Amino acid sequence: MLGASSPRTLEPGGTPAPPLSLCCGGALLAILMLLALPTAWGQCKAPEQFSSARPTTPIDESEFPIGTSLKYECRPGFIRRQFLITCLPNSEWTDVSDKCIRKACNTPPDPLNGRVHVQTDTQFGSTITYTCNQGFRLLGPSSALCILSGNTVVWDNEAPDCERILCEPPPAIPNGEILSSSEDFQYGMVVTYRCMPGPRGKKQFNLVGEPSIYCTNDPDNNGMWSGPPPQCITVNTCAPPSVKDAVMVSGNRSLFSLHDTVQFQCQLGFVMKGPTSVQCGALGKWEPELPSCSRGCQPPPGILHGQYTPSVDIFSVGQEVFYSCEPGYDLSGAASLQCTPQGDWSPETPTCAVKLCDDFTSQLLHGHVELPPSLQFGAKVTFSCDEGFRLKGNSASYCILAGIKTQWNSSVPVCEPCPHPPTIQNGHHIGDYTSSYLPGMKVSYICDPGYLLVGRGFIFCTHQRTWSKFDHYCKESQKPFSVLPALSF
Ligand SMILES: *[C@@H]1O[C@H](CO)[C@@H](O)[C@H](O)[C@H]1NC(C)=O
Ligand SMILES: *[C@@H]1O[C@H](CO)[C@@H](O)[C@H](O)[C@H]1NC(C)=O
Numbered sequence: 001m002l003g004a005s006s007p008r009t010l011e012p013g014g015t016p017a018p019p020l021s022l023c024c025g026g027a028l029l030a031i032l033m034l035l036a037l038p039t040a041w042g043q044c045k046a047p048e049q050f051s052s053a054r055p056t057t058p059i060d061e062s063e064f065p066i067g068t069s070l071k072y073e074c075r076p077g078f079i080r081r082q083f084l085i086t087c088l089p090n091s092e093w094t095d096v097s098d099k100c101i102r103k104a105c106n107t108p109p110d111p112l113n114g115r116v117h118v119q120t121d122t123q124f125g126s127t128i129t130y131t132c133n134q135g136f137r138l139l140g141p142s143s144a145l146c147i148l149s150g151n152t153v154v155w156d157n158e159a160p161d162c163e164r165i166l167c168e169p170p171p172a173i174p175n176g177e178i179l180s181s182s183e184d185f186q187y188g189m190v191v192t193y194r195c196m197p198g199p200r201g202k203k204q205f206n207l208v209g210e211p212s213i214y215c216t217n218d219p220d221n222n223g224m225w226s227g228p229p230p231q232c233i234t235v236n237t238c239a240p241p242s243v244k245d246a247v248m249v250s251g252n253r254s255l256f257s258l259h260d261t262v263q264f265q266c267q268l269g270f271v272m273k274g275p276t277s278v279q280c281g282a283l284g285k286w287e288p289e290l291p292s293c294s295r296g297c298q299p300p301p302g303i304l305h306g307q308y309t310p311s312v313d314i315f316s317v318g319q320e321v322f323y324s325c326e327p328g329y330d331l332s333g334a335a336s337l338q339c340t341p342q343g344d345w346s347p348e349t350p351t352c353a354v355k356l357c358d359d360f361t362s363q364l365l366h367g368h369v370e371l372p373p374s375l376q377f378g379a380k381v382t383f384s385c386d387e388g389f390r391l392k393g394n395s396a397s398y399c400i401l402a403g404i405k406t407q408w409n410s411s412v413p414v415c416e417p418c419p420h421p422p423t424i425q426n427g428h429h430i431g432d433y434t435s436s437y438l439p440g441m442k443v444s445y446i447c448d449p450g451y452l453l454v455g456r457g458f459i460f461c462t463h464q465r466t467w468s469k470f471d472h473y474c475k476e477s478q479k480p481f482s483v484l485p486a487l488s489f
Contacts, residue, residue, distance in 0.1 A: 042066050044087035052078050052100035066091070074100035077124040077148045103153045105146035114138070114162035122146060124153045132162035135187035137221035139163045167215035167223035175205050175232035187223060190214040195232035205232035206284030208239055238280035245270045245293040256280045266293035269343030271314045297339035305329045306352040308337075315339045325352035327401050328377030355406045357399035366415035366436075367391065375399060377406050385415035388438040390465035392416050418461035426451045426474040439463045447474035 044064045047055075053072045064070075069084040070093075078100040085093045102123040110116050114132040122128065129143045140160025147156045165187035170178055173193060180191045192212040198204030209230030218224045231239050238256040241248075243264050251262030263277040274291030281287040297315040300308060306325040315321070319339045325331050333350030340346050354376040363369065367385035379399040385391045393413025400409040418437035421429050427447035437443070444458040455472025462468055 042091070044068065044091050044093055047085060047093045050096050051075070052102075053083075053096055056082065072096065072099070076151065077153055078102055105153050105155050108144075108155065108159050111159045111162055113164075114160070116159070124148065128155070130160050135165055135217075136162040137165050137217070165215070165217050165221060165223045167225055170213060170225060171229050173229050173232060175234075176207070176230070185215050185223070187215050187217065193230050193232075203235060206235055207231070208233050208284045233284040235284070236282070238284050238286055241278060241286050241290055243290050243293060246272070246291070251277075258282060264291055264293075269295060269341065271296040271298055271343070273314060295341065295343070297343050297345060300337055300339075300345045301349045303349060303352055305354070306331065306350075317341050321345075323350050328355050328406070329353060330355055355401075357406045357408055360397075360408065362412040364412055364415060366417075367413075369412070377401065381408065383413050388436075388463075388465075389415035389417055416465065418465050418467060421459060421467060422470055424472070424474060426476075427453070437461045439465070443467075445472060445474075450477055451475060452477045 042065065044066065046059055046062050046064070047070065050072070053074050056071045056073050059070065064087045066087050066089050068087045070086075071082060071084055073082045074080055079102075081100070083096075083099045085096060087093055102125065104121070104123045105126075107118065107122050108116055108128070111130060111132075113136045114130055117129045117131065119127055119129065124146050126146050127143050128146075130138060130140075131142070132138050138160050139162070141157040142160065144155040144157040144159075146153050167185040167187070167189070169185060170180075170191045172178070176193050176195045178191050179194055180189075182189065185191070190212050191214070193207065194211075195205035195207050207230050210227055211230055213225045213227050213229060215223055216226050233239050236258040238258075238260070240256060241262055241264075245267045246264040247267065249263050249265045251260060253260070256262070258280055260280045261277055264272065265276070266272045270293035272291050272293055275288050276291065278286040278288060278290055294314075295317050297317070297319070299311075299313065299315065300321050302308070303323060303325075306323055306329065308321040308323045310321065317339050320336050321339075322336045323331060324335075329352035331350050332353045334347045335350065337345040337347065337349065357375045357377070357379065360369065360371055360375065360381050364383050364385070366389040367383060370382045370384070372379045372381065377399050381397045383391060383393075383395055383397075391413050392415075394410040395413065397408045397410035397412075399406055418439070418441070421437065421443040423429075424445050424447075427445055429443045429445045431441075431443050439461050442458050442460045445453065446457075447453045451474035453472055454475045457472050459467045459470055
C-alpha cells in the first residue's frame with residue numbers, strides 16, 4: 001500500500017456480532033442488513049476523485065481496511081497544503097470539503113465611467129461582471145472568470161472600457177435650423193430646432209412637432225435621437241397628416257392649406273381611436289389631434305330581440321362578447337364571439353328565436369276557440385260562446401313567460417246558458433228538464449196544495465242570460481192560524 005497508513009484497528013462497536021441467538025426472524029433481518037451494506041463490513045472503497053485535491057501518490061487498491069489513512073494534496077488553484085483522509089469505522093472516508101481553500105484573484109478596480117460587480121467572491125472559478133454608467137457603453141468583455149495561470153490564479157479577461165454614447169448629427173430640416181454650438185452630440189444632449197424667419201422678421205413658417213429632441217440610446221446602446229425632428233411648414237398650410245395603418249378616404253392632396261379637411265379610415269383589422277376627420281388649423285396643426293389605428297374589431301353586429309355585452313366602442317384582438325336574448329326568445333347559435341386578428345368576429349353572430357307555447361288543443365263547449373297564426377310568446381287565443389250562452393271566465397289566454405318557459409296564462413272558460421231557474425217557496429217550476437236554458441225559454445211555476453199562485457206565474461230566459469223578473473209567490477189558500485194571533489197574549 002502506498003501513502004501513509006496506520007495499522008488496521010477494530011473498534012469495539014465496529015463489527016457487532018449478528019444476534020444469532022434470536023429466533024429466525026431476527027437472524028434473517030440481520031443477514032439482510034449485512035447484504036444491504038454498500039461495502040463489506042470493515043472496509044472502505046477506493047476514495048472518489050475530488051475536484052479540490054488529489055492523492056500524493058496514485059491509489060491502486062480498491063478496498064482499504066478501517067483506520068487506513070491516505071495522503072492528499074490540494075490541486076492547483078487551491079492554497080497548497082497536504083492532509084490525510086482516513087477510513088472511518090462506518091466505511092466512509094473523512095470529509096475533504098473544508099481541507100482545500102480556493103486561491104483568490106485580486107479585486108479589480110472599477111473601470112472609468114463603469115463599475116465592477118463581484119457576484120459571490122473573487123476566488124478561483126468565480127465570475128465578476130462589468131457595467132457602464134448611464135450614457136456610456138461597454139467596449140470589451142462584460143465579465144471575467146478567475147482562472148488558473150501557472151501556480152497562481154488570474155482573471156481571464158482584461159477590464160473593459162466604458163465609451164461615451166454619441167449620436168449622429170441631428171437631421172437637418174427644410175426651412176429650419178438647429179440651435180446648437182456643439183459638434184459632438186453626446187448622450188443626453190438636447191438640440192432645439194427653429195424655423196427660418198421670413199424677410200424683415202415676418203413669420204413665414206410654423207414649427208410643427210416637438211421643437212427639441214435629445215440624444216439617447218437604443219436597446220443595443222447605440223446613440224439615437226429621441227424622436228423625429230419637427231417640421232417647418234409654410235404659415236397657413238399643414239404637413240401631410242400621417243396616421244399609421246390608416247388610409248385617407250377623402251381630402252388627400254399634395255398641399256394642405258388652412259381649413260382643408262381630410263378623412264381617415266383604418267385598414268382592415270384596425271379600429272380607430274379619435275376623430276375620423278381632421279382639419280388644417282391656423283398654426284399648421286391638424287385639429288383635433290390626429291386619430292390612431294390599433295389592431296382590433298369594430299363593435300360586433302347587433303341582433304333583433306337581443307343584445308351583447310360589454311358594450312364598448314373598441315374591441316381588442318381576442319376580446320369576447322356575450323350575446324343574450326330578450327325574455328321570450330331563445331338564443332340560437334354561439335353565445336360568445338371573439339375578435340379575431342383579422343378584425344372580424346368569430347364564429348357567426350347568433351340569432352334570437354321567439355319561444356313558442358304548446359299547441360292549444362282545448363275545445364270550448366257551446367262556443368269556439370280562435371287561434372292566432374303562430375303560437376309564439378305574446379300570442380293571444382280568444383274564446384267566444386255560441387248565441388245564447390254566456391262566457392264565464394277569461395275571454396282570452398296569452399302565451400306568457402313563466403320563468404324561462406312559456407305557457408298559456410288562462411284556462412278555457414265555460415259557455416253558460418241561463419242559470420237554473422229560481423225556486424219558489426211552497427211550490428216548484430215545471431217544464432222539460434234541460435241542462436241549457438236558452439234565451440226565450442219559459443219556465444212556469446205551480447204551488448203546492450193549499451197554496452195559491454199570486455202573480456204572473458212564469459219567467460223566461462232573456463238574451464242577457466238572466467231570468468226575467470220573478471214577481472210571483474205561493475199564498476196559503478186557508479188561514480188556519482190567522483184567527484189565533486195576538487189574542488192569545
Ligand atoms: C395620398 O395620395 C398620395 C399620392 O396619390 C399617395 O401616395 C398617398 O399614399 C396618399 N395618402 C393616403 C394616406 O392615402
Ligand atoms: C294574461 O296575460 C295578459 C297579457 O299579459 C294579461 O292582460 C292578462 O290579465 C293575463 N291573464 C291572467 C288570467 O293572468
